[in-house]
Amino acid sequence: MAAPEKTSGTLLRRVPLTETSLIVHWLSPDLGLLKTVAKGARRPKSPFAGRLDLFYRCEFLFVPARRGDLQTLTEVTVVDSRIGLRASYLQSLAAAYFVKLIEQVAEPGLPVPELEDLLERGLNYLASKAPDWRAIRHFERQLAEALGLGGPEHPAAAVIRQTFGELPAMRWELRDRLWPAGGAPD
Structure with a gap:
């Protein structure tokens, strides 16, 4: 053994x-x-x-x-334990979205410290603050940058979707719940 x-x-x-x-x-x-x-x-x-x-x-x-x-x-x-993530449904939903994104883009067994650091920062933020749409978009931008994708001229979500396939479904629920009335740009 x-x-x-x-x-x-x-x-x-x-x-x-x-x-x-x-x-x-x-x-x-x-x-x-x-x-x-x-x-x-x-x-x-x-x-x-x-x-x-x-x-x-x-x-x-x-x-x-x-x-x-x-x-x-x-x-x-x-x-x-990041107990703050359990304070509201939206905090848990946003945390689950961050995790799903990381799982979607990371390769098993391949350490990428930037991705781990990004997830840590994202979860720690959500554990102490209620999510807003800017925080979700910021996480997506940081993820795209860590992966060497896109830039300011391309929306991070679109670049991630184009490279890795559909984004996790909970993104759309987050958008609908967090964006002010009238819908949000993708």
């Missing part, structure tokens, strides 16, 4: 694997997108209980997979 590795990251997604286990998706500054299996995480007395929730910033240990891309999660310490 390989020696455990330690890293930090933001929890992006949790997917049931079995009745007792979860697949947990992370974004780590030094490992990029990473998938781990948390064995027994769904049991009431699991050592992972209360430590694996969306948008949590954690330090964790995992055992690298011998084959495939599913590492084994062995230990988790919550560094920042």
Whole structure:
């Protein structure tokens, strides 16, 4: 068995694997997108209980997979729960949009510290402030810049859509809820 590795990251997604286990998706500054299996995480007395929730910033240990891309999660310490993201539906929706965008453009296992830093800044902003349409557009512009796409003459959302496909559906709900009456430009 390989020696455990330690890293930090933001929890992006949790997917049931079995009745007792979860697949947990992370974004780590030094490992990029990473998938781990948390064995027994769904049991009431699991050592992972209360430590694996969306948008949590954690330090964790995992055992690298011998084959495939599913590492084994062995230990988790919550560094920042970002409880403010749960203050309103719009804060949670905007955070989910940021995460979906990052997942759409990032390559698994390829560290891109700029993307991780952008997500951290975006989630931390949303944890302390209600989202507005300018914040959403700013995140999109910063993402396009980090990817080396577009410029001021091209809307960031259009450039991202052209390069990576349709934007996550929650963008349109955010636009409808955050833009003042009359609709928003894309």
